[in-house]
Amino acid sequence: MYRLFSKIPRGLDPVSSIFNQHVTSAGTALVKQAEDVASNKKADKKDVVGLQDQIFVRKVIKLHDKYLAYVNDCFMNHTLFHKALKEAFEVFCNKGVGGSSSAELLATFCDNILKKGGSEKLSDEAIEDTLEKVVKLLAYISDKDLFAEFYRKRLARRLLFDKSANYEQERSILTKLKQQCGWEFTSKMERMVTDLTLAKENQTNFEEYLGNNPNANPGIDLTVTVLTTGFWPSYRSFDLNLPVEMVKCVEVFKEFYQTKTKHRKLTWIYSLGTCNITGKFEPKTMELIVTTYQASALLLFNSSDRLSYQEIMTQLNLTDDDVVRLLHSLSCAKYKILNKEPNTKIISPTDFFEFNSKFTDKMRRIKIPLPPVDEKKKVIEDVDRDRRYAIDASIVRIMKSRRVLGHQQLVMECVEQLGHMFKPDFKAIKKRIEDLITRDYLERDGDNPNLFRYLV
Known part of the structure; x- marks a missing residue:
């Protein structure tokens, strides 16, 4: 039966077309349903919207399982129906939901599965199976580079803050992504995992160094x-x-690190640091888990009873945005370690702060989080920058091998080269061509302005 179908694909064309339309319609309905939920005023809370995003991805996975089973079982695994399924999923999988791209939704979904305390409570086998299906969905996403950057950001937080539930699962999905998208796609991510292993060895060596040098x-x-x-x-x-x-502390670690290498420079990223400090309050002594910024601000009150906003900003040498975030977390949020004057919910440059000696809580150990920063804008900016570099490199590679090429053919070859990671915009390619001309990589033909020559 399979051979008979493969010999007369024309007879299957109408059927596969109807199948494509049916899958597209089902997927589009899912997207619309998710959009309606996202725009609902009752779902304006971040945790509610985030849960709906997880549900949406789950529904898309379930939809893919359903129609893939039809292709395999009802249509004898025919390539024509695999093609119809692929084209249908590419249509609605590249539509955003609630202001988030599908690439971001998939990266967030993976993060929720792989991190400790995520809402998805699955067995190891179920996690492995789900990750396999997510990678299959990624094949339909055109902005794979955007997924990679969102995923890398979340992987970094899991690794640096010990939020990863299982390192074997982290490596497993990277292997799946490498098989799907190539080694370049996962090279940085794999080095991140390796880096953290080396960092733990480095910490062990540091502790030995301290033991041998009183x-x-x-x-x-x-x-x-x-x-x-x-x-x-x-x-x-x-x-x-x-x-x-x-x-x-910093000086001691620098001395240790110089015993290992003198050719590397350490750049301290204090924004990622955490500290456990002891707060001696009148009701009781408590342990506070805070960021390095928050700890630095609180320690100022060891030598001053009262500080102004401007004094804190000057002594810490931070930007207005960072000072507002950390002072808000310490004086206006759940745990009011500092008393603010005036007693409002907004941090202003004219405010004054005092240590709240009467603060208490039923717990003896509390974590005081900083307000989250929306990283989406930064991720998109980084991806746009990397795309410009990728388009430049592609154009130069093509022109170096062809020497002379027409505008239309250059654009099409560039799109073909980069299509495995993202779909470059024609206007963006044209802009990069003009930039390369001004930088003397290319020149226009004197007789035909649509013809370009490569300059050695």
Whole structure:
């Protein structure tokens, strides 16, 4: 039966076309349903919207399972119906939902499965099966580079803050992604996982160094994670004015690191640091789990009873945005470690702050989070920048091999080269061509302006 079908594909064309329309209609209905939920005023809370995003991806996976079973069982695994299924899913899988792209939704879905305490409570076998299906869905996404950047950001947070539930599962999905998208797609992610293993070895060596050198005592317990620039997402680095208690820690680790290598420079990313500090309040002494920024601000009150917003900003050497975030978390959020004057919910440059000695809580150990920062804009900007570089490299490769080429053919070859990661916009390619001309990589033909020559 299968051979008979493969010999007369024309007879299957109408059937596969109807199948394509049916799948497209079902998928589009899912997207519309998710959009309606996202736009519903009752679902304006982030956790509710996030849960709906998880449900949406689950429904898309279920839909894919359903129609893939039809292709395999009812249509004898025929290539014509695989093609129809692929084209249908490409239509609705590249539509955004509630302001989020499908690439972001898939990356967030994976993060929720792989991190500790995620809403998806699955067995190891179920996780493995789900990740396999997510990677299959990724094949239909045109902006694979956007997925990669969102996924890398979330992988970094899982690794750096010990949020990953299982390192074997982290490696497993990277293997699946490599098989689907190629080694370049996962090379940085794989090095991140390896980097963290090396960082743990480095920490062990540091602890041995401290044990063998009693004079090199940082005074407090210190854990440093050394990462390799280039593999990890870029993070802002400010010259935070560390409290005296922390300055010695940094100096001791620098001395240790110089015993290992003198050719590498350490750049401290204080925005990723965490601290456990002891707060001596009148009701009881409590342990506070805070960020390095928050700890630096709180330690200022060891030597001052009352500080203004401007004094805190000057002493810490942080930007207005960072000072507002950390002071809001310490004086206006759930745990009011600082008293603010005036007692409002908005941080202003004219505010004053005092240590709240009467603060108490039923727990003896509390974590004080910073308000989250929306990283979506930064991710999209990074991807757009990388796309410009990728288009430039593609154009130069093509022109270097062809030497002379027409505009239309150059654009089409560029789209074909980059299509496995993203669909470059024709206007973007034209803009990059003009830029390469101004930088003397290409020149227009004197007689035909639509003809380009490669300049050696």
